[in-house]
Amino acid sequence: MLGPRQEAQAALFYEFSLNDHVPQDHLLRSIDRFVDLSDIRQYLSEFYSHTGRPSIDPELLIRMLLVGYCFGIRSERRLCEEVHLNLAYRWFCRLDLSDPIPDHSTFSKNRHGRFRESALLRHLFEKTVARCIADGLVSGQRLAADASLIEADANKQNSTPKEDWDRSAIDPTDAPRAVREYLNVLDDAAFGAASEVEPKFTSHSDPSSQWTAARKGPAFFAYSTNYLIDTDHSVIVDIEGTRSIRQAEAGSVRTMLDRIKHRHDLDPERLIADSAYGSGPMPGWLVDRKINPHIPVLDKAGRTDGTWSRVDFERDPENNQYICPEGEPLKQFRRNYSDPNRGPSGKGVAKYQALKHTCQACPSKMQCCPNAEARKITREEHEDARQVARDIAKAKQYAVSMRLRKKVEMLFAHLKRILGLGRLRLRGPCGANDEFLLAATAQNLRKLAKIFPAPQQARKA
Incomplete structure (x- = not known):
C-alpha cells in the first residue's frame, strides 16, 4: 500500500542535541580529544586591543581551520558553508544550531595580523607534537x-x-x-x-x-x-x-x-x-652532532674504465697526502705559501697530485693515469664524515633505514x-x-x- 506523502511539519519547540547526532565513530570525535586550545586566549592576549568591538573567538577560527585541513576543504569561503551545514563540523567548532558562522574574510584578517605576529600556527603544531611525545x-x-x-x-x-x-x-x-x-x-x-x-x-x-x-x-x-x-x-x-x-x-x-x-x-x-642530503657539509654536520648519517653518499671518485680509483690509494692524514700503490706520494702542497690566497681553494674540495716526472717513469702508468701526465685525486672537505656514511651503508641496519x-x-x-x-x-x-x-x-x-x-x-x- 502506498504510504502518505512526507511533508515537513513546523513545530513550535524542538528538543535537539548536536552531540546525539554526531556518530560515535566520526573522525572529529577522536580528533577532538587531542585538540587543546585552552591557552590560546592567553597566548594571543597581547595582540588584541583593550578597547573596541569584541573579536570573534580565536579558538573558533582555529577549530574551523583544522576542520578544513583535516578534510581537504581548501577554500575558506567553502569552509564557512560546510561548517554552516554539517552538524559534525558545528559540534567540533562548539557552535549551536542558531550560532552564526564567521565571514570568510575574518580568516585573512587574523592570519595576516595576530596569528602571524604571534606565530600561533607554529605554537599549535608544536603542542600537537608534544602530545604525540607524551602519548609515546x-x-x-x-x-x-x-x-x-x-x-x-x-x-x-x-x-x-x-x-x-x-x-x-x-x-x-x-x-x-x-x-x-x-x-x-x-x-x-x-x-x-x-x-x-x-x-x-x-x-x-x-x-x-x-x-x-x-x-x-x-x-x-x-x-x-x-x-x-x-x-x-x-x-x-x-x-x-x-x-x-x-x-x-x-x-x-x-x-x-x-x-x-x-x-x-x-x-x-x-x-x-636520500642522496640529495649526502653532499656538501651535511654529513660532516651530522657526524659532529654525533648523529649517524644513514644517507647514500654522492661519490664520483670511482672509475669504470678499469684504472685505479681513489680507494686504491692509501690516505696519510699525518702528512696530508695520499700514497699510490707504487709507494709514491700525492701531495696537496709541496711548499708553504706565505700568501693564503695561494693555499686551499675554499670550495670544499682539496686536490692532490703526484710529480709529473714520477708518473712518466712509473711502470703502472697505464693502469693509473693513461691519459694524463700525472695522477690527480680530489678529496671532499668532509670526506671523513662521508666515509662514516659509507661504512654505515654496509651494515644491516642501513637496509632497514632505507625502507623506513x-x-x-x-x-x-x-x-x-x-x-x-x-x-x-x-x-x-x-x-x-x-x-x-x-x-x-x-x-x-x-x-x-x-x-x-x-x-x-x-x-x-
Whole structure:
C-alpha cells in the first residue's frame, strides 16, 4: 500500500542535541580529544586591543581551520558553508544550531595580523607534537627527512626572465604583501641566501617561489615543504618551508634538528635521508652532532674504465697526502705559501697530485693515469664524515633505514591526495609556511585519532 506523502511539519519547540547526532565513530570525535586550545586566549592576549568591538573567538577560527585541513576543504569561503551545514563540523567548532558562522574574510584578517605576529600556527603544531611525545608515539631515535614540491599560486605568464629582473626597482611601500615578504627574506638561508644562482624566471605575484623542473616535466613555480618525521609511527616532529633547491632543503634539516632539540629535547641516534642530503657539509654536520648519517653518499671518485680509483690509494692524514700503490706520494702542497690566497681553494674540495716526472717513469702508468701526465685525486672537505656514511651503508641496519625512509613519501602522498595540498592557495613565504604548518598539524591529529580512536558508547534504546 502506498504510504502518505512526507511533508515537513513546523513545530513550535524542538528538543535537539548536536552531540546525539554526531556518530560515535566520526573522525572529529577522536580528533577532538587531542585538540587543546585552552591557552590560546592567553597566548594571543597581547595582540588584541583593550578597547573596541569584541573579536570573534580565536579558538573558533582555529577549530574551523583544522576542520578544513583535516578534510581537504581548501577554500575558506567553502569552509564557512560546510561548517554552516554539517552538524559534525558545528559540534567540533562548539557552535549551536542558531550560532552564526564567521565571514570568510575574518580568516585573512587574523592570519595576516595576530596569528602571524604571534606565530600561533607554529605554537599549535608544536603542542600537537608534544602530545604525540607524551602519548609515546615518538622515541626521537630514528628520524627521517625529505622534501616535496608544492606548486605555488603563480604562473609563467606573469613572470620575468632573470636577465630582465631588477629587484632594486621594487617600491616596498607600493608592493603587494607577497612581494614585500620576498624582499624581507633575501638574506634568509631558506630563501634568498640559499644560493647565489638566480632562477630562470621570477614570478611577479610571488617572487619567492622557485621556478623548477625537478619533476622531470614542465617547469612551474613551487615551494618545498620539508618534513622531519619520527619513523616509529610516522609522526611529523618538525616542518619548514623553503625554496625548491637542494641547498635550501638540506639547510632546513639542520634548522629542524636544532629546533626539536631546543623545543622537545629530542636528540636522534640516526638521520635517514636520500642522496640529495649526502653532499656538501651535511654529513660532516651530522657526524659532529654525533648523529649517524644513514644517507647514500654522492661519490664520483670511482672509475669504470678499469684504472685505479681513489680507494686504491692509501690516505696519510699525518702528512696530508695520499700514497699510490707504487709507494709514491700525492701531495696537496709541496711548499708553504706565505700568501693564503695561494693555499686551499675554499670550495670544499682539496686536490692532490703526484710529480709529473714520477708518473712518466712509473711502470703502472697505464693502469693509473693513461691519459694524463700525472695522477690527480680530489678529496671532499668532509670526506671523513662521508666515509662514516659509507661504512654505515654496509651494515644491516642501513637496509632497514632505507625502507623506513619511504614513510616520508607516504606522508607526502597523503598530504597531496587526501588533504588536497597539491597547490598552495596563499602566496609568499609566510603564506606557504602557514599552509604547511596547518597541514602537518592535521596529519598528526589524524595519526593520533587513528591510533587512539574515541571509545564507542552503546546506543540508547
